[in-house]
Amino acid sequence: MLKIKRFLKYEKCIKCKKEFLSIDVRKINEKESICYNCSCEEDYSTRNATRIGKPTQMSFSFEFETDSRNNELYELKKYGFINCYDGSISGSEWKSTIYYNKKSFHAICRKLDKFRTYVGRNCGTHLHVGTNYKNKIRKYQFEIFEPILEEMRNHEKITKKFWGRFFNHYCMGRIEVHERYNAFNTLSSVETLEFRLLKFVNSKQYIRAADFCIDTTRYINHHIKKENFNENDAKKIGQTILKKYKEVTQSV
DSSP states (O other): OOOOTTTSOEEEBTTTOOEEEGGGEEEOSSSOEEETTTTOOBOTTOOOOOEESSOOSOOEEEEEEOSOOOGGGGGGGGGTOEEEEOTTSSSEEEEOOEESSHHHHHHHHHHGGGGGGGSOTTOOOOEEEEOSOHHHHHHTHHHHHHHHHHHHHHOHHHHHHHHSSOOBTTBBSSOOTTOTTBSEESOOSSSEEEEOSOOOSOHHHHHHHHHHHHHHHHHHHHHHTSTTOOHHHHHHHHHHHHHHHHHHTTTO
C-alpha cells in the first residue's frame, strides 16, 4: 500500500508489529497502539504456552484477573500475556507466559503495579506452580495443607495482608476432596499446584506471597517424590510449611 506522508497516519501494532491506519487500531497510550485482531479476547480455556527463560525443574505462571477492558491493559500484550474471557469477572483474565526463574517473574510483576487499580473486588491473581506429583499431593492434601489453612482462618487480618484477600467461594479455606475451588487446588487442568487465594494488591505484596508458594511447591516436590512416602511424612511437610508461613508473615 502506498503511504503518503502527512496525509494518512499509520500506527504500528505492539503485538504483530504490522502497520495499520490509525482508524484501524486501538490506542493504548499516547505512543502505542494495538490492531483489532491482536486485541481480540480468547476463549476461557485457551492456554498461554509461551515460555520465558531456559527450562528448569520449576515452572510457574499466573492469571491476572481484571474488572475492566480499558485499552491501557493491552500493554500486557508486550509482556506475553493473552486476554481470555471469564464469566465470573467484568473484565478479562490475562494469562501470563510460563516462567522458569524468579528474576524474570519479579520483573513482570513490577510492571503490573500501574494496572493494580483494575484488579477489582471479585478478581484474583491465581498462581500455577509446576509439579509432577499432583495426584500424590491430592491424596495427602489434608495432612499437607490443613495446618496452614487453620492458621490462615484464625488470623484473617494477616491472611488478607499477605495473600491480598480472605477466603470466598472461589478460593475456599477448607479442603473439599473433589473441589477445584480449594485455596490450594490440586484439580487444575494442567500439571500444576494452583494457589487460588492470591490477589495482586501491589508488586511487593504479590512477589512475597508468590515466592512463598513457589518455594513451598519446590519443597513438596522434593519430599513427596520418594517411593516410601506416607501419611506421617505428609504431616511433617504440613508442619514445616506452617512454620515457614509463620516466619514469612511476621513482618506483614
